[in-house]
Amino acid sequence: MAVPKRRQSSARRDSRRAQWMKTPVPAASPCPNCSAARMPHRVCESCGWYGPAKEGRVVVQPKDKSSAQNNASENQ
Ligand SMILES: [Zn+2]
Numbered sequence: 001m002a003v004p005k006r007r008q009s010s011a012r013r014d015s016r017r018a019q020w021m022k023t024p025v026p027a028a029s030p031c032p033n034c035s036a037a038r039m040p041h042r043v044c045e046s047c048g049w050y051g052p053a054k055e056g057r058v059v060v061q062p063k064d065k066s067s068a069q070n071n072a073s074e075n076q
Pocket of ligand 1: 031035036044046047
């Protein structure tokens with residue numbers, strides 16, 4: 001069985017594992033519901049929308065509204 005002749009140095013190992021830092025950030029696209037900047041294939045952070053304009057729906061309540069609702073339910 002083939003075996004590596006030399007152990008790889010830590011610098012070589014770390015430089016290999018640091019390659020992900022070179023990859024560019026995916027381009028943000030406007031949300032079809034509120035047109036805010038949104039990562040592709042992610043839920044919109046500002047309105048909670050996921051999917052195209054016709055087929056999509058609000059799957060997550062926005063953070064501000066959900067926290068307000070939670071506070072209101074806790075107070076009651
Ligand atoms: Zn949105």
